[in-house]
Amino acid sequence: MSARPRRTTLSTIAASAGVSVATVSKVLNGRSDVAPATRSLVRSLLEQHDYVPSSARRTGDTTIEIQVDGMCAYAAGIVGGTVEAGADSGVSVAIAIKKGPAGGGTAWARDLVSAGRQAVITIAEHPTPAQLAILSRARLPVVVIDPLDLSDTSVSSVGPTNFTGGLIATRHLLALGHSRIAYLGGLATALSSQARLHGYRAAMEDAGVPVLPDYVRTPGFCYAHGVEGAGVLLDLRPAPTAIFAASDECAVGAIHAAKARGLRVPEDLSIVGFDDSEIASMTSPKLTTMHQPLREMGIVALRTALRLAAGERIESAHVELATELVIRESSLTA
Amino acid sequence: MSARPRRTTLSTIAASAGVSVATVSKVLNGRSDVAPATRSLVRSLLEQHDYVPSSARRTGDTTIEIQVDGMCAYAAGIVGGTVEAGADSGVSVAIAIKKGPAGGGTAWARDLVSAGRQAVITIAEHPTPAQLAILSRARLPVVVIDPLDLSDTSVSSVGPTNFTGGLIATRHLLALGHSRIAYLGGLATALSSQARLHGYRAAMEDAGVPVLPDYVRTPGFCYAHGVEGAGVLLDLRPAPTAIFAASDECAVGAIHAAKARGLRVPEDLSIVGFDDSEIASMTSPKLTTMHQPLREMGIVALRTALRLAAGERIESAHVELATELVIRESSLTA
DNA sequence: CTGAAAGCGCTTACAG
DNA sequence: CTGAAAGCGCTTACAG
Numbered sequence: 001m002s003a004r005p006r007r008t009t010l011s012t013i014a015a016s017a018g019v020s021v022a023t024v025s026k027v028l029n030g031r032s033d034v035a036p037a038t039r040s041l042v043r044s045l046l047e048q049h050d051y052v053p054s055s056a057r058r059t060g061d062t063t064i065e066i067q068v069d070g071m072c073a074y075a076a077g078i079v080g081g082t083v084e085a086g087a088d089s090g091v092s093v094a095i096a097i098k099k100g101p102a103g104g105g106t107a108w109a110r111d112l113v114s115a116g117r118q119a120v121i122t123i124a125e126h127p128t129p130a131q132l133a134i135l136s137r138a139r140l141p142v143v144v145i146d147p148l149d150l151s152d153t154s155v156s157s158v159g160p161t162n163f164t165g166g167l168i169a170t171r172h173l174l175a176l177g178h179s180r181i182a183y184l185g186g187l188a189t190a191l192s193s194q195a196r197l198h199g200y201r202a203a204m205e206d207a208g209v210p211v212l213p214d215y216v217r218t219p220g221f222c223y224a225h226g227v228e229g230a231g232v233l234l235d236l237r238p239a240p241t242a243i244f245a246a247s248d249e250c251a252v253g254a255i256h257a258a259k260a261r262g263l264r265v266p267e268d269l270s271i272v273g274f275d276d277s278e279i280a281s282m283t284s285p286k287l288t289t290m291h292q293p294l295r296e297m298g299i300v301a302l303r304t305a306l307r308l309a310a311g312e313r314i315e316s317a318h319v320e321l322a323t324e325l326v327i328r329e330s331s332l333t334a
Numbered sequence: 335m336s337a338r339p340r341r342t343t344l345s346t347i348a349a350s351a352g353v354s355v356a357t358v359s360k361v362l363n364g365r366s367d368v369a370p371a372t373r374s375l376v377r378s379l380l381e382q383h384d385y386v387p388s389s390a391r392r393t394g395d396t397t398i399e400i401q402v403d404g405m406c407a408y409a410a411g412i413v414g415g416t417v418e419a420g421a422d423s424g425v426s427v428a429i430a431i432k433k434g435p436a437g438g439g440t441a442w443a444r445d446l447v448s449a450g451r452q453a454v455i456t457i458a459e460h461p462t463p464a465q466l467a468i469l470s471r472a473r474l475p476v477v478v479i480d481p482l483d484l485s486d487t488s489v490s491s492v493g494p495t496n497f498t499g500g501l502i503a504t505r506h507l508l509a510l511g512h513s514r515i516a517y518l519g520g521l522a523t524a525l526s527s528q529a530r531l532h533g534y535r536a537a538m539e540d541a542g543v544p545v546l547p548d549y550v551r552t553p554g555f556c557y558a559h560g561v562e563g564a565g566v567l568l569d570l571r572p573a574p575t576a577i578f579a580a581s582d583e584c585a586v587g588a589i590h591a592a593k594a595r596g597l598r599v600p601e602d603l604s605i606v607g608f609d610d611s612e613i614a615s616m617t618s619p620k621l622t623t624m625h626q627p628l629r630e631m632g633i634v635a636l637r638t639a640l641r642l643a644a645g646e647r648i649e650s651a652h653v654e655l656a657t658e659l660v661i662r663e664s665s666l667t668a
Numbered sequence: 669c670t671g672a673a674a675g676c677g678c679t680t681a682c683a684g
Numbered sequence: 685c686t687g688a689a690a691g692c693g694c695t696t697a698c699a700g
Contacts, residue, residue, distance in 0.1 A: 009693060020671045025695055035669055054693055063397075063428065071414035073407060073612070080405035083431050092428045092449060094397065097417050115426060223616050252616050259618060278407070279613055282557050282586050284593060343677060354687045359679060369685055388677055 008049040017045050028053070050137055052114050063092040064305050065112060067122040070097060073277050074294065075123060078145055081298020082121060089306060091118075098125065109134035119305035124148060124190070126155065141308030143301045148191045153317040156308065158301045162192050165290040165323035166199020169244050169272045172288070172325055174207045177334035178242035178270060182215040182233045184254060185226060185274075186246030193218060193246045196274060200244055215240060226253020234261055234269070241334055242270040248277045251287055255330070266332035276326050285329030293321045342383040350383075351376050362387070384471055386448050397426040398453040398639050399446060404431060407611050408628065409457060412479055415632020416455060423640060425452075432459065443468035453639035458482060458524070460489065475642030477635045482525045487651040490642065492635045496526050499624040499657035500533020500578070503606045506622070506659055507576040508541045511668035512604060516549040516567045516574035519560060519584030519608075527552060527580045530608060534578055549574060560587020568595055568603070575668055576604040582611045585621055589664070600666035610660050619663035627655045 010028075014021045019038060026034050027042040034042075066082055068075040079095060086093045094117070109131040112120055117140060120127075124146045127135065132155070135142055147157035173181050183200045186193020197216065204211050214236055219225040226249060233240055234257060245251035251273030258269045265271055265285055273280060273289035280287040300319060307314060344362075348355045353372060360368050361376040368376075400416055402409040413429060420427045428451070443465040446454055451474060454461075458480045461469065466489070469476055481491035507515050517534045520527020531550065538545050548570055553559040560583060567574055568591060579585035585607030592603045599605055599619055607614060607623035614621040634655065638648060 011693080021694080022671055022673095022696080023669090025693095026670095029695080031696095033669060038669080065426075071410040071417075073410070076405040076407070076410035079429065080431065083405075083429050087431065087433075092397075092399075092430070094426045094428045095413065095417050096426070097414065097421065099421075249616070256616075256618055279616065282583070282590075282613065283617075284590055345677080355678080356680080356687055356689095357685090359677095360686095363679080365680095367685060372685080 007054075008051045009054070010051075013042065013045050013049060013051060016049075017042050047110070050110070050113060050134065052116070052138070062090070062118045062306075062309075063094050063116065064119040064121060064302065064309075065094045065096060065115075065117045067096050067098050067120065067125070069123060069125075074275070077277075077294030078123060078298040078301070081295035082302040083298075084295070085299040085302040091302070091306065093302070098122075106130050106134055109138075109140075113138040113140060118309045119143065121145060121301050121305055124192075126152070139309075141305055143305045143308070145297055145301050146192055147318065148189075150191075150318055155317070156304055156314055157318045158297050158304065159192065159318070159320050160292045160297065160323045161320045162195035162323070163199040163202070165274065165292070166196035166244070167203045168199075168323070168325050169196075169274065169290050170200045170203035171207075172327070173242040173244060173270060173272060173331065174203060174209065176242070176270060176331060179207075179209045179334075180215075180238060180240045181209070181242045181244060182217070182240035183211075184217050184229045184233060184243050184245045185221055185250030186218050187220055188218045190221075193221070196244075196246050218246075221247040221249060223249040223253045223256075226250030227257050228253075230254035230257035231260075234258060234263065240269075242272075242331070244272050244274075246274050248273040248275040248280050248287060248289055251289065251330070252279060252283055255283060255285075266330050270331040270334070272331055274323075280326070281328065283330075288328045288331040289326055291324040291326050293323070296321050341388075342385045343388070344385075347376065347379050347383060347385060351379050381444075384444070384447060384468065386450070386472070396424070396452045396640075396643075397428050397450065398455060398636065398643075399428045399430055399449075399451045401430050401432050401454065401456040401459070403457060403459075407613075408609070411611075411628030412457060412632040412635070415629035416636040417632075418629070419633040419636040425636070425640065427636070432456075440464050440468055443472075443474075447472040447474060452643045453477065455479060455635050455639055458526075460486070473643075475639055477639045477642070479631055479635050480526055481652065482523075484525075484652055489651070490638055490648055491652045492631050492638065493526065493652070493654050494626045494631065494657045495654045496529035496657070497533040497536070499608065499626075500530035501537045502533075502657070502659050503530075503578050503608065503624050504534045504537035505541075506661070507578060507604060507606060507665065508537060508543065510576070510604060510665060512576040513541075513543045513668075514549075514572060514574045515543070515576045515578060516551070517545075518551050518563045518567060518577050518579045518588060519555055520552050520580030521554055522552045524555075527555070530578075530580050552580075555581040555583060557583040557587045557590075560584030561591050562587070564588035564591035565594075568592060568597065574603075576606075576665070578606050578608075580608050582607040582609040582614050582621060582623055585623065585664070586613060586617055589617060589619075600664050604665040604668070606665055608657075614660070615662065617664075622662045622665040623660055625658040625660050627657070630655050 010021045014024045119141045121143045144157040217229040219229045273287045276289045276291035344355045344358045348358045417427045453475045455477045478491040551563040553563045607621045610623045610625035
């Protein structure tokens with residue numbers, strides 16, 4: 001390991017700008033008595049050197065940042081886990097809601113550094129190489145939850161066992177005697193649903209049951225996607241007798257679509273969801289679903305982030321936590 | 335306004351302890367070369383003076399803290415609002431999950447101060463007088479969302495129009511021709527559900543319809559409470575033809591209890607919920623419910639907190655944001 | 669506009 | 685153990 005380079009201070013900047021420390025300080029504090037040319041020179045130097053005020057580098061208070069897409073139930077579960085794990089180690093968790101794609105350019109990474117964060121956790125989104133460069137120079141580790149891409153092993157990630165989950169859910173339906181089993185929901189672009197879909201395919205193949213191309217629909221994860229997608233599936237001839245849905249919301253939508261066609265769940269149609277969210281036990285019939293360990297994923301992500309921040313080495317760049325089949329009322333013998 | 339007393343610094347502490355600044359600094363940094371007696375003396379002085387290291391008082395990064403009970407959908411909605419409003423003003427939001435009652439004694443307040451927070455938002459829980467004293471000495475404003483007690487006007491609070499919401503929901507059922515209307519859910523101890531209940535009573539009284547004591551049940555806000563409470567109500571003779579539930583979860587539970595008794599919703603039983611949470615449009619029938627502006631409550635709470643932190647005066651210690659009736663499928667003419 | 673100088677809060681190597 | 689002294693990162697009133 002090479003020696004840690006000294007952090008950039010005001011005097012570093014002053015020296016390279018050829019001005020006094022006082023002037024740099026004024027720029028930093030937004031004083032008006034600085035020539036525009038001097039100001040912009042100093043500003044760009046400050047950026048180039050990733051300047052972080054020493055007061056932001058305090059020792060006592062550790063804060064990690066978690067970036068979510070919005071406060072849906074899924075994100076809430078994960079956030080809850082990180083907060084819980086943080087409280088155990090006296091670490092605060094700051095939440096941010098992502099704006100555009102890739103969290104808003106390199107300014108995003110720079111802001112994190114100057115806000116004094118010790119690590120960043122993002123959900124289902126990878127920082128860009130430019131962002132990673134800034135974060136790594138600042139020694140700010142990143143952990144991605146539910147990663148879209150596992151090829152870059154320099155970024156740690158945590159996810160559920162999507163493939164195995166899809167496999168187990170489908171095997172459950174096969175074991176009940178179903179063979180006309182459809183896959184519903186998820187996005188073709190989301191790694192998580194791709195993996196669930198491949199788990200489904202693997203189980204079908206194992207059982208020697210062919211997968212009809214029409215039996216796979218990936219409109220999205222929401223309730224409305226479930227209603228729409230299940231509608232299309234149920235209007236096929238022959239119609240499936242069972243649906244494995246990539247999310248509970250989709251599964252609930254499928255129940256709705258089934259009832260709208262006069263089908264009874266589970267007597268005429270078995271449905272297995274994915275998530276085991278709160279709604280899973282509030283529907284009628286209650287959902288059979290794959291439990292996804294959201295809270296635990298948050299806990300592991302936070303602990304990993306903390307270990308990385310402390311300079312520890314991580315055993316595995318990607319960790320998967322077990323999903324588990326919860327049998328309720330929406331699945332029945334064919 | 336009296337002059338702002340100077341903040342406690344190491345030299346304040348050193349002077350009152352009769353030691354040097356260096357020694358105080360050592361205690362602060364947990365060095366071992368300090369006599370135990372000196373250490374404990376300095377420690378207690380540090381506590382007494384609410385010492386906050388100057389590095390925690392940085393100017394650039396503003397962080398407010400929001401305390402939630404757990405990451406349920408209700409809290410998630412509010413948190414989402416605060417994060418959104420914070421992002422607009424470059425303010426970070428740190429989340430904490432409450433432990434015991436009153437957030438864990440005075441240590442809680444002290445930790446907030448030394449973590450450098452600029453304000454605190456809590457949900458449905460008031461700081462104790464001892465906690466308030468510490469927070470006010472540190473000039474750390476508190477905003478309570480969904481307050482349990484409005485008597486202390488020194489604490490700002492934000493909530494939904496619970497009373498009016500209960501009134502409007504009940505009037506809706508009255509207007510549909512119902513008179514055997516029951517109230518279900520909420521806790522007798524929660525101000526929010528008390529207010530909803532009184533809105534219900536006011537509407538009934540206005541319409542000249544008596545409220546039967548048996549028709550009011552307050553087992554709690556959850557799905558299971560709804561199933562249980564609605565079961566009791568529906569087994570009464572005469573049974574109610576309509577139920578106003580204090581939460582969507584209760585309302586969904588009531589649908590379940592009704593179906594279990596062979597009753598059709600809304601043909602045999604009308605149900606109005608409260609919250610307009612995600613599940614409201616995922617049930618069958620879809621819920622007629624009072625929309626609660628969670629996101630907006632979060633936004634207003636954060637803005638209020640920021641204004642207080644900036645030393646501005648607030649017009650009203652308590653603000654209520656409008657709830658709104660959303661008519662879907664679970665309510666029908668009697 | 670600019671910067672030398674004084675000053676603040678804090679830390680640390682070191683002499684006692 | 686203790687503290688005088690040097691030093692660090694930063695800010696600010698003020699002279700030019």
